[in-house]
Amino acid sequence: MPEDIAPASEAVVICTRNRPDVLRETLRSVASQSGAAERPVLVVDGSDREEAERTARVVQDWSDEEAPVHYHRYSGAPAATRQRNAGVALLPDSVEIVHFIDDDATLRAGYFDALRAALEHHPHLLGVGGIITASGGTSPRPSVHWGHRLFLLRVDRPSRVLSSGQTTPAWPIGTEDLQPAEWLSTCASSYRARVFDTHRFDPAVEGPSPRLEDLDFSARVAEDGPLAVVPGARCVHRVSSRNRRGTAATARERLVRRYWFVRKNMDHPLNRLAFWWSALGQLAALVVSSHPDRNAALWGYLQGVWQVWTRAHSLLYEESTGA
Incomplete structure (x- = not known):
């Protein structure tokens, strides 16, 4: 169990497995955000024994800094879904906004501020997400041609779920206004804590990426209320090679x-x-x-x-x- 997490209005949950060095860079990014001292971070670790010891030391290094980072060793069978559910359950009741980021993400300045402001100014929203780019800074906007449209693979609209179950990622469309979304990636998404009174990530989903558990979760939440993407919230997904399928x-x-x-x-x-x-x-x-x-x-x-x-x-x- 982590040490007592001080009451706060928002918190960050990061699930990790066998990526201590990658996690260190992510925590550096999180700690650089404004208001970091008032935003506790909970690392839920599903690592193997030796890697768990290294991961715990990485978190301990940060616990001595301004950013309050807490460590929890997940005792069950490792799975991002189960680890996220466990992380949410460990947060204090004062938390109103739960931020999820991947352990291999680098946040741009103002990331949490932009997501929090969107939820504060739009009380009807249940969740918000950011724009995710690759390490090389490439745009998430995919090319779309007639074959994609014909076979229901892609459309030229961001954050959509097609009738085939295919999805499009979030990308900027020339405005900083909120963009309606039909699903959100847990690499960069935040939800009102009350969402978890009704919904949980499906614990049957396990194994390395791709899992699609974020699509499943956010689509279910979207049935209860709207989701949106905040173009001003940006992050880079560094895509660690560890825990990836061939x-x-x-x-x-x-x-x-x-x-x-x-x-x-x-x-x-x-x-x-x-x-x-x-x-x-x-x-x-x-x-x-x-x-x-x-x-x-x-x-x-x-x-x-x-x-x-x-x-x-x-x-x-x-x-x-x-x-």
């Missing part, structure tokens, strides 16, 4: 979990048909791709099709327990 496994899991999301949250015959239509489009794109990892991605994708079709995956043959 190309084939990524292609397989992304397809399986997309179907799991559709079945759980959009379970209508037309949505299932839209999912398979988009899957056909993705398959065609892989077949004609010239990417050097194309064969591995194609093999993993075909494995995913088989698992979806036969329900040979834990998320598909067991009922999810998330609320």
Whole structure:
């Protein structure tokens, strides 16, 4: 258990596993934010034994600084969903806003201020998120052509959930105004604490990225009230190579979990048909791709099709327990 966390109106929850050096850089970014001394940070660690000792030392280094960083060693089977749920449960009752960031994210100046201001000025919002860029500063806005639209893979609108279960990321659209969102990434998102009276991250979701647990959680919250993206809140996702699947496994899991999301949250015959239509489009794109990892991605994708079709995956043959 972490030491007592002092009462505060907002808090940060960071889940980590076997990434002490990566976490150190993230904590440096969090501590540099204005108001850091009044914003407690809870690190929920699912690391293996030796890495957990290193992670605890990283947090201890910060506990002597102005930023109040607390450490909690998660005792259950590691999973980002379970660790986030545990982190929320450990926060003091005074917390009104819960900020989630990944352990490999670097926040730009004013990140928390922008998200907090949006929630304070727009009381109808249940959650807000920021704009996430890659380490090289590349824009999150994907290219969209007729094939993407035809196969329900992408649209030229940010933060959308398509009928196929496919999504578009958040990106700036030439204005600093709030942007309505249908889902939020936990790499950079914040929710009112009262949301967790009703919703939890689905503990059935486990394993390294991609998991899509943030899509599942935020889409369920969006059924109760609106979400938005705050363009003034920016962060860089450094994408640590640790706890990542290989190309084939990524292609397989992304397809399986997309179907799991559709079945759980959009379970209508037309949505299932839209999912398979988009899957056909993705398959065609892989077949004609010239990417050097194309064969591995194609093999993993075909494995995913088989698992979806036969329900040979834990998320598909067991009922999810998330609320």
